Structure formats: structure tokens, C-alpha cells
Amino acid sequence: MRTGLVFLVLGYVLSQFYRAFLAVLTPVLRQDLGAGADDLARASGLWFLGFALMQIPIGWSLDRLGPRRTAAWILGIGGGGGAAVFASARGTLALDLAMIMIGAGCAPVLMATFYIFARTFSPAVFGTLAGATIGVGSFGNLASALPLAWAIEAFGWRETLWALSAITVASALAVARFVQDPPAVVSADGQKGSLLDLLRMPALWLLIPIMLVNYAPAAGLRGLWIGPYYTEMYGATASGIGQVTLLMGVAMVIGNFAYGPLDRWFGTRKWVVIFGNTAGMVCLFLLWAFPLPGYWTAALLFAAIGLFGASFPMIMAHGRSFFPPHLVGRGVTLLNFFGIGGVGLLQLASGHVHAAATPPPVTAPFSALFLFFALAMAAGLALYAFSEDRTD
DSSP states (O other), X not given: OHHHXXXXXXXXXXXXXXXXXXXXXXXXXXXXXXXXXHHHHHHHHHHHHHHHHTHHHHHHHXXXXXXXXXXXXXXXXXXXXXXXXXXXXXSHHHHHHHHHHHHHHHHHXXXXXXXXXXXXXXXGGHHHHHHHHXXXXXXXXXXXXXXXXXXXXXXXXXXXXXXHHHHHHHHHHHHHHXXXXXXXXXXXXXXXXXXXXXXXXXXXXXXXXXXXXXXXXXXXXXXXXXXXXXXXXXXXXXXXXHHHHHHHHHHHHHHHHHHTTHHHHHSOSHHHHHHHHHHHHHHHHHHHHXXXXXXXXXXXXXXXXXXXXXXHHHHHHHHHTTOOGGGHHHHHHHHHHHHHHHHHHHHHHHHHHHHHSOOSSTTHHHHHHHHHHHHHHHHHHHHHTTSOOOOO
């Protein structure tokens, strides 16, 4: 089981890499394919929507078929195949298709890991294990920063993507070989249950708003907008973008590890989420008010958004506490559907927000972008404040 979990986490490292690598690719894709910031925002949003739309069938598959087959087949075909399409792209339409395929391919690996945690370990440590998994997986976020910039400069971006396609397929084969499925579970009355059983839980409806928005600012900025921001505001090259994305990526890794045990330290999940996301929202408002604070001051604010926005595993643990054992697979994937779907929708909308806020001043499109993310976060927090707190 431990070996299987190692390869699932490796798959999640790739998932974190793919969701964030467009920021560093911004200059070369603009030069070779004519892809502008709005084109890349659409492609990034499609990655998250492809990921999100797979969550419902993946939830069914985890409960019925188990995590091994679910993760291996989808990662190999979608992730490996999508990276190959990206490597051979000749225009933005191919980029869109590739990102949908990669997003769908990456969709099962984290949920398969969470499913094994929920079925194998004590509920009290689910948040810690989830945070540690996302923290380790976030090293993919780091790899998509400065190391990716070096690889592009040394080998070219197409060659780098072909290599990533091969690595993704190899990871899927390792998952198929080493992951072991937990025993199947049905409810006490023999019913297998459905999504409707989950949607009848009133407690989940107040978790959904924060799931929709908590990850969107950090993922949207780190995954794309930090690249165009530094290119247009400070004239940064791929290496310069790699440096600031690396800083934000490190902050996100630290945040994921830091959030993990906080529910046991403070005896609450709800208020850990509220205070953390409020701090991230304040940073977004600061960037809106001061869109040109200086090269490294802006980098520190981006890093703080990544640090405080790493509450995803804590919210997942909050929701997990309401799920019966026979609906764990569909429960975690339902929450992930809203979490990743929210990123996709807000990322698609962010491209329109950026395009609509035309200069002067030159900072106007990015000011509008920061305000958009800040207001979305404020709305999610306002509704989540009425949720029922629960720890295990």
C-alpha cells in the first residue's frame, strides 16, 4: 500500500505541475503560437473544467471499481496523451484540447489517494494526511517554475513536453502495478447510495461556496496571471517569471503542510479556514489598491496569497466528516468538483475581466483582476461563516 501511495502522490506532483506550467510558457507560446494572455487564460480554465467534470464519474468509479484502475487508466490516456497533443500543437485550438485532456487525466490521482486515506486511516488524521499529500504534490508547482524555465532554455518547450508525456505514462503504469484497492463497502442496509444522498445533507451546501472560491485566486495567479503580470508590468523574461513563481510555489507548499494539523491544535476547522482565507483576501485587496508595489513586494504578496490560500485540504477534511463510509469516494469527488470547477469558471471569467479593463492606466487590467478574485473570496467567506463546524 505504501508503494502504491508513493506513485499516486507522484501522479499528483504531475497534476500540480500541469496546472501551473503555463505561466512560465507564456513568452515562448506567445512567440511560437501567437497565444496571448487571454488565450492562455482560456486554456488554463479549460484544464480545471476538464478536471472538474471528471469528478462525478471518478467518484462512481472509486466506489465501484476502486482507485487502482480509476487512476491508472485515466492518468495514462488523458494526462500522457494530452501532453503529447500539447507538444505537437500548432495553434491555440490544439492547446485548448491538450489542456482539457491533461486536466481530465490528472483528475483521479488526488481523489484516489484521499479515498485510500478515508478507508484506511483514522478520520482524525485525514486533514493532516491530506495536507501532507498536497504539500508534497506541490513540489510539482515548484518544478513548473524555475526548473521548467531552465528545461525550456536547454532543450526547447516541445521536447520538454514530449518528455513529460513519457513520464506521465510511466507513472500511470506504476500506479496500475503497485496500488492496492481497499475492500468494497456498502451501507448498513445494503444500499450503495448516490450523489442525491450527499446533496440531501444541508451541511454540505454551506461548504460549497468556500470550495468554489478558496483555491481559485492562488491557482489562477500562480497557474497563469503571474506570468503576464511580470511580463507586462516589469518586462520579466522566462527566468525572471520562474523566480517569482518559485517563491509563490514554495509558499503554497509551506501552506499545505501548515494547514494540516491546525484543526487538532485549535479544535476547529471552520475558523482555521475563515482566518486563513481572510488573510489571503486582504493581500488581494492590497494588490488591487497598489498594483505596482515593486517587483519583490508584489512577489511577496503573491506568495502570501499562495500561503493563505492552501486551505483546500482543511475544507476537504471538514466535508469528509459528514460522509458515511460507503459514499466517501463520491463525497470527496463532489467537493473536488466544486473546488476545481470554481477555479475553472473563475479562470475563464478572469480572461474576460482582464480584457474588458483596458488601459489607461496600464495597470487597469490587473487591478480589475485582483479585485475580481478578492470579491469572489469575500462572497464565499460570507456564506461559509454560517456553516456547521465539525472535527473528528
